[in-house]
Amino acid sequence: MSLAQEKNASAEPDVHYVGKESMTGGQDHLKDDIESVDSDHKQHGVKKVEAVTTVWSDKMLWIVFALLYLVSFVDVLLQSVQGNLVPYVTSEFQQHGLLATTSIVSSILGGVITPTIAKITDIRGRTEGFLYMLLLIVIGMIMKATCQNVETYAAAQTFYWVGHTGLLYIITIMISDMTSLRNRMIMISINSTPLIASTFAGPKIAELFLNNLNFRWAFGAFTIILVAFSLPVILILYLTEAKAKKQGLIQPRLKTRSVAASLKYYFIQFDVVGLLLLTAGWSLLLLPFSLVSSALNGWESATVICMIVFGVVTLGLFVVWERFFATVSLFPYKFLKDPTVLGASFAYGIMFLSIFVWDTYYYSYLQVAHFQDIASAGYILNTFSLTSAIVSPIISVFIRYTGQFKWPTIVVGIPFILLGTGLLIHFRTPGTSVGYLVMCQFFNGVGTSFIATCGQLAVMAAVSHQEIAMALAFFSLCGSIGAAIGMAIAGGLWTNLLRNAIYDNLPAVSKDLTDTIYADMRMQLFYENGDPIRMAIIDAYGDVQRKMVITGAAFVPLLLITVLMWRNINVKEKRQTVGNVW
Template sequence: MTLQHPGHLVPAARSQDNVHLAGSSTTPIDFDPEKNNSQINSSEAIHVVENDAGQEADGNSFKQEGVKKVEAVTQIWNKKTLFLIFYIVAVVDMLVVSTQANLDAYVTSEFARHGLIGTISIVSSLLGGCSALTISKIIDVWGRIEGFLCMMGLVAIGMLMKALCRNVETYAAAHTFYWVGHLGLLYVIDVMLADMTSLRNRMLILTLNGTPTIASSFAGPRIAQLFYEESHFRWAFGAFGIILVGVCLPAALVMFFYQRKAYQMGAIQKKTSDRKWWQSIYYYVLQFDVLGIILITAGFALILLPFSLAPRQTRGWADPGMIVMIVMGVVSLVLFVVWERWLAPVQFMPFEYLKDRTIIGACLVYGLMFISIFIWDTYYFSYLQVVHRQSITHAGYILNSFSLMSSFISPFIGVLISYTGDYKWTGLAGVPFMALGTGLLVYFRQPHNHVGLLVMCQLLNGIGSALFATCAQLGVMAAVPHQQIATAIALWGMFGGIGASIGVAIAGALWNNIIPQRLYELLPDSAKGQFAEIYGDMVLQMSFPDGDPIREAIVGAYADVQRRMAIAGACFMPALFVCVFIWRNVNVKKLERERGTQTKGTIF
């Protein structure tokens, strides 16, 4: 499941059960991108902003440079070119995600640290979620294209480090670079698609751009197995790093071409600055709120990491370092709130958004959904291979049936929203699917059950997550003006990242506390001396034949921890229902008919 995964200047004005599009025009934008674009007037293109009441006014003091750039570019961009380049990037990116996800367990096992999968994922998920707010600053202040290139660079660095790593610590750092870049790349694409679509059709276009997951669900596991058997996992990371950069660079060049064309036509005015280099550094440190992102990332990381690290310490939770980390994490979060609420020159997290019940509910839905999913999903691949003896390819197929169903059904949800304009009651329809899919896992995830039943649960959860994610993302975007779209999506994505890291932390705590104890208890006395080696290496775990007492011990330990993970994930279902129920009942179709599109230059 891919996490999607800040306009902080002007809050949107809202009524009791309606959301005002503060950045929209009073009538729909009548602009045909296929007409002669040379007649665009720069004052019409970018000199429109919101005033304190949330209405548009003359002048451009409230819109940041990146927003003004994209508003001009959207009026000259060819929609076929737009969709095609983003779709190609999504195809390659999803293929990379699917391939590397099926190799993670083998990488950690090669370093005899199979149990560290959860710990590595905590940091990468947390940074990936929290960094979205900083990325939103980059694309609002500098521009969408600049943000796209920055994220491409992070992905390239991460994949290169993965290919060359010689220890698990380097691999953990590499995965963090890669995951932040991957989520950031998808985030920038989502924001740019939002820039160019009406609310009514937005989720249809965004979900269509996610359909490459359907192909990567089948291709990724097979490619991963071929690399593992015929070559080495390092070649997989190196090859796909080169391929992804090779696809992203031409896409960036196309975007630069249209931006340059907008400059030449006068749709964008070049901005000059007399700041010295050190003044520019100070300016961007404030604009990107570096202190804020350090405090919030450190806070959650210090709180969550001890759950995975404590079982590896000699004294466990009695180790003073574990308690110190949690205390420092809590202090960091308190300082973050104080800094953002009263001291930050440019707010990292716009507190006014947290007063809107739709934004609160949508963000909580995304976070709780990922907590539930990642509790039972983090070690699922290992379970399928060790207990059910599935190959890399078939384990990947079973695991990916979740995202396969989600990606397949999401465009149909987008069509439904486009036709009806409703997202609240559509989102509520996801509750029974996810409750059933997660609840059935408690019984079906046992060694004696057929893997087909596990696929059925994956498909049910895929339907539920598609309904939740599609409707929640539209909910946060419908509640803000265009200047705030990047922030709204980033805030929503941050909750997803934090939720994923919490889910992984819970999974890691269950795994690292239950598996070692149960495995040691169940192993025959003759094999207890091999306990540490068996626990840390998934390949060794799969090497024992059926009927061997050591294998029976391994399967028994896996069964125990997987059942508890499924129970823990199911406990979040009631909270998901409540969070969806509190959304405002806004009809985006009616809203845009009355007030016009949210963005200028809308082409979808």
């Protein structure tokens, strides 16, 4: 695609607003929508999927959705199982304190890589993107099953997390291709309901593997299961594309470039330089917060200072590269000027930032301070996602009949987040009944479901079909960066405060055990309730956890500012997709 074509493809879409002239002249607006949908500047992957949706029947539409649902089910269940096993993996290598660190780089890369995934799906096709993400998950899970040190596990987590987030992202894009704006969030939220089952099944499966086998068998088994459920999706999509090609709806791509020219083309299209600068910049900036406690001289360490300085400089270079040198930008600049796309994406990022500050070590806290077993701790923790999975379809039905998503988020969503996070400051103490903790998880689950559901729809409603993949990539990037910042803050608080808190609370005769206790959660769980050492550990956990919740709560008011930036787009009045769609 030439630069001129790219500018045309990223032109402002025809969007209809509540309370403006969109309430009249329906035929003119329908014509405008069709013209927007039928743009001549769509990339090959978008044209392929639109051709596919014109040839499949209603029955095939439901079959594809059902298969995607099963893949999502297995993937979410795997995420729940491995999430409950992570503290034991890091403890296996005496590095429990690095729980946040192992996730920071993977979270950053998982978000930063989404523009590349978006371009793969737009240029090559949805099926190819789905296959590539599955391959990354398989590589990561095999590495996890065979890792012998925390460094290998961190690398495996990066492969897995990029594949996991990418797979769910592509499934979301595929469902977007299959639905109208009005019904889209209903189908996307239905596809998220496997969280309901994984909330209960994941922790129990993790406990069974850990007690009867080990975490390696869990990773290996789920790798095979995920591949088995994914293959039918890939097969049907390829067969449907072949049918569309046979009918002449998909034109074959002429191979006019050499291998070297193709490499140069994709190097430019995927903005590899920008991708590397953005990933390196955020990683260098955030990792020191969780690594500083192990560095010589702490914050005065030359290594820590250099990482922060180089991180800032690298992010500066990214801005310069994108502004003056990138032939194809990582993101269209129109996204940075669109208040709806920018506000929704920032709201998603701030939401994750606030959550991960207090959530990253929550699982460990429940086991150590509240004497919960693996399954029970997982149930309490997953009440959050369970609530979100139940509430999201209800929100989506409301949107389907009203077309509104902005004001419900302000009136209902944000107050629930304020309530849930604010109450945690009071209830996140070792002596609190776990029922109150479950209640706070419920409140936060309700509130965040509004941000996630309505924010995602706001981004998609503000752009054309051609731009959905890239707009969702920007949305996902902001969420991943927000999560990474939250984990960095959590890791910084944990590694800089917990060891000292344990040392201060331990009896004088046991202070030499500080490093051993801090590094291994299994050692923390070894001591019985009432043992002076266990009580010292619990007091240390309670002190640090309270500070983490206060820090996370401080970011919640920013959500209101970002949501107020959204335009009040009525999704009942905008047509975006073509073919046989819901």
